[in-house]
Structures are given as C-alpha cells and as structure tokens.
Amino acid sequence: MRRGRHITLRDVAALAGVSSRTVSNVVNGYANVTEATRARVQRAVDELGYQPNVLARNLAQGRSGQIAVVVPYLDTPYFAELLQGIIRAARTRGYNVLIDQTDGDRAHERELITKRSHRLLFDGVIFSPLGLSQAALADRDPTLPLVILGERVSDGTFDHVGIDDVTASRQATEHLLDLGRTRVAAIGDQPYETGEAAQLRTQGFREAHRSRGLAVDERLIIRTPRFNRLDGATAMKHLLDLPEPPDAVFCYSDLVALGAIHTLIARGKRVPEDVAVIGYDNIEDGAYSNPTVTTISPDKEMIATTAVERLLLRIGSRTPPPGLELRAPHQLIVRESTAGRG
C-alpha cells in the first residue's frame, strides 16, 4: 500500500542533522527553537518539499481537524446558504467541513452523534436535527462537542444558536393583521414531538392574534410534513377549497410561501390583493420571484459564525463550557407579496 516513497519528518531531520522532535517543533511553529536551527530545518523542509502527513498527525493528536455539519436536506436553500457561511468560518479557523445529510432520518441522526467510530472523524458537530427528539439528543456521546441549530432548547450540555422564533412569527402575523386582513391562515404546523420549530411559529401566530384582540380560526392552521414548495402548494389548495378561504397566509418557510403563491396564481388569485403571503428565512428566491416575497430574515451570517466559534471553543476546552442559548437577530423584510407593487 506504499504508493511511492514519501518524504517524512525523519528524512527532514536526517538532512538537517537534528532530531525529529525539533523538526516537529519547527513545522508546528512551537517556541523553543533557536533561530539557527529553525533556519536549518526550514531549509531542509524546502529542499525536500516536505509536507506533513495529516493522517499521522490526526492519530497522534487524537483529533481530526474536521467538524461535521449535519443538515436534513442540502438542497433546501436556507441550509445551503447557512452552510456556505459555516464552511467559510470553519476554514478561516483551520477546520475542514464534513457534510452529512440525514434526509430527516431519525436512525441516521442518532447514529451520527452516538457512534464513537464516526466520532473520531470529526472533532465536533453542528447539527440541525429534524427527526431527533430532545431525549434522543440527550443520550449521545457526552464527549462530543455539539452545537445545535434550529429550534431545540439547550439542556445545558450543548449550545443552541437560532433566532427568536416566537417573536419573529408574532411579528410576521401582526404584519398581516395590521394590513387589515381578518382571516389569516398559517401553513406549516407540526403538532408532534419533533415539530418544535413549527410549534414555536404557531405560538407566535397565536400571540399575534391575541395582541390584536382577535380569535384564531383553527381551521386556518394547516399542518405539513415538511417546509417545501410542494407542502405550500398543497396546503394552499386545501385553504382555497374552504367555504371561507383566508385573505392572508403566514408560511413557515419561504419555500412554503413560494408553493402557496404558485397555487394562488394557478387558481387565478391575485397576490397580495386577494391573498397576502408572508414567508420565513429570506432565501434568495424570494427576492426575485413574482411577486417578491415578504419574509422574516434571520441573520444567517451571524448564525454561521457564532455556531462555528462556539463549537471550536468547546473543542478546545478541557472542561466543557456551559450550554448557551444564543440568539441571532432577525428582521421583517416587506416585499410585494404583502405590500403589492410600487
């Protein structure tokens, strides 16, 4: 299995006339080396074109220099945009990023944070769980540095980075109500164990109604299995078939909103005149669609950077720091789907 002979630390040491220990010191930029030896070693390194073997270093150090990012779906624009930020942040800090896509599969998600064999492949994980309950999260490999994205609440053993979903959802709904709409629907509820994300949004939806002294029509809260275009399109059909259809819709993601708008237009409705639509995530699609989509915009750059920084801090700590709840800012971006053109 030895493909050709590679230049090793020993080769450099031999050429420079020092021990491998010293070469290691030089290569890794440790302090205790005289300028003279450093120069000599450096010359040998250059001359031989030595490049350290990452695999060996990993084994010796017991770390891999990699972090894993685990998302349910890669082709969801929101995750793709977030990933972009995470990869950049990780690389500037010397870490590589291993990507895993779980398809929301509970067993896969479990295995990932449980098995020690995987464990060594990465020094920590940034995880956006979908199928995994809080309980399942809790009995993971306790040595695994973990940062959670999305809507879980930290149990004190990991950090959680996200925006304030309840507030954001309340603001989104209030925006619709303040437009004078009276029958506001919600698309995306998931009233079961792993649907925290959705539930927080529903909660905000309710709070908005309460704050404006209005009652919620429960028939206007639509459940969807995921937050996709198809989910939005299907749910919207259902809503339009109601005896009293809504005049506004709060969608739990921009994809859902785009799907809903697709159905509305196919059915000959005008957006926002007949039905106003608001989304969530501020993905780029929504800025170019017809109509453009009003949305809640989380600060993705900050979420990405914060997640990476906290994770690396965890990785570097002998004693794990306390699990924090970290809130990134968000803002309401008003576009055509609620404000109309011009």
Next chain:
Amino acid sequence: MRRGRHITLRDVAALAGVSSRTVSNVVNGYANVTEATRARVQRAVDELGYQPNVLARNLAQGRSGQIAVVVPYLDTPYFAELLQGIIRAARTRGYNVLIDQTDGDRAHERELITKRSHRLLFDGVIFSPLGLSQAALADRDPTLPLVILGERVSDGTFDHVGIDDVTASRQATEHLLDLGRTRVAAIGDQPYETGEAAQLRTQGFREAHRSRGLAVDERLIIRTPRFNRLDGATAMKHLLDLPEPPDAVFCYSDLVALGAIHTLIARGKRVPEDVAVIGYDNIEDGAYSNPTVTTISPDKEMIATTAVERLLLRIGSRTPPPGLELRAPHQLIVRESTAGRG
C-alpha cells in the same frame, strides 16, 4: 491528550484470548477465521463495546475513506441538488464526503488539487472548476484520482461527466425559434479562457440559428460574470433598452432565467407573450415560479452516481484507468415561460 481510556483492538484480543491480527480479521470481515473464534471474538467485541479507531485505520491503510467534492458555490441550487445525489451515492459505498467551496477562487482551486497535505485527507476529488484553466488542471498531483464535472474536456488523465451542452443549447434555441420568434437573445456568454461552459452554449445557440437559416444578431449575445439571478436581471435590463429588444431569450442557467423574468415583469412585459424565456439546469425553483420556466434538464441523479462510481473505480485501481468522457442524458422541459398558461 488521552481523554479517558479507550477500548482497543488489543483489549478485545486479550479478552478473547486471540491475537490482534485475528480480531482485525473478524472486525473487517476477512475470510480466514473459524466460526468458533469468530464467535468468541465477536462476543468480546460486544462485551467491551469496541469500536475501531478510524484515524488509526486511516494511517495504517494510507487512505481516509473520504472523497472531496469541490464546487464554486454551495448556494447555487444546481450544485446543491447535485451534491445531494453525490453524498447519497458516496455513503452507500462507504465513503464520507468532504465539501469544499472555492468561490471560484483560482488560487484556492489550484491548491486543492496540488498540495499533498490535503491530498491525504481524501482519496479522490469530484471537482467542478470555475477559475481553473485546463493547463492548471494538468499540472496537478498526478496520483490524485479526479473526476471533473461541468464543461472541461478530459485530457485522458481524469474522467469528465456532463451533458452534451452544445446539443442541449441548440435544442433550447431551436425551441424558441420554432415558436416563431425572430429576435432571440442569449444571456451568459463568457468569451475567455475559463468560460468553456458558456462558450459551448453560445456555440449551440449559433448552430440553432444556422440550422434554421437565420443570422445571429451579435448585439443580442450578452456576457455575464456568473450565472446568477442578478446577472440575468441586469442583462435583461440592458436588452430591453436596445432599440430593437428581443422577443425571446435563451438563458445559460435557470437562475439567469429567473432574474431575467424578474426584470421583464418589473418592466411590465408579459412572459411569454412579449418575451419567451428558456433556462438551463431544471432547478426546482423553475417548476414553481410565476411563470414556470421552460428549461434543459440534465439527469442530475445519473451525473452524481456516475461521478462517484468512476471516482471510486479510480481510487481502487493500481493503474489508473483511461480518462473518459461520460455523457449523461438531458431533456427539454416545456413550461409556461415559453408555452404560456394552459
């Protein structure tokens, strides 16, 4: 750096009363083990909860069990959808996927396929180069198994997987011409060294005109730095400001098409009545946008699977197989942006 004491192969060997060699054989499912010893070893493994150390295995085997996928931008839906397929294909074959995003940065791209230190982190690379010229590709680490996606042509040392861009582009343009449109524009040309992808499409655009006996108006071929929504929106503004604007547009990506449509609608034009638009890539956005986007649909699943299979074949070969040109099928999908509603 020893965080607690881990269970090693030796521990298992001791408990089972066999040598570590035998344990290794059992764990890796090699043939030469009696059923009796296998069972005994397995019991020891289970009892101790032994899990092999991947880092050590990597070092011993000189391979990492990882492949790298390098794309210019992760948040481009086309790449995101492709990546999804690649990750699935790799995982079912026991490989992890390391993702790298170059932002089209030439130096970064070069370093990735040149430095041996990276080299060991992955056993092969699936690469979608943007800034890298054919020449730069050629003087890479020759031992690195490589599969290229996109529009490079193989020089015989790597495989290239893609669709037949010239034919696809000709078909797209012919579709517009056959609609009776007489002033067909093209958005996305890149007449410089690293713009192969664009140039092939422009070539198809010209061939279509030739095949229909029409002349190309050079003013209708618009260059763009990238294939994004913004590029499409900007180019379309320029086209509409021409004395004789086009009545149809061939866009070199769906994102460009979505951007162009955005501008058209903002300017009060009807699509396709005033201007017909066709895109390229068949990203999901185009199936839900308003109007939906006619497009060239490459078989992404096949591209992903083929790329992974060829790469693993390369990785497993003592003598590198010849570099192949592999063509995935594509098809024209007609939607509202050229056919209108209903």
Next chain:
DNA sequence: TTGAAAGCGCTAACAC
C-alpha cells in the same frame, strides 16, 4: 533548547 524513544491503534507481511 534538543534528543531518544514511547506511544497513537490499526493493518498486513511473514512465519508457523
């Protein structure tokens, strides 16, 4: 400040 040498945990060539 530098050297010698013992790991890190696994694989695989070689011998029995």
Next chain:
DNA sequence: GTGTTAGCGCTTTCAA
C-alpha cells in the same frame, strides 16, 4: 487459521 511483529508518520514525555 492464527500469532508475531514491524510498520504507518507524527506528537510528546522525559531526560539531558
């Protein structure tokens, strides 16, 4: 079929 053992190439403790 199984054991012995020498690596894989680096880090790092301990001594000097």
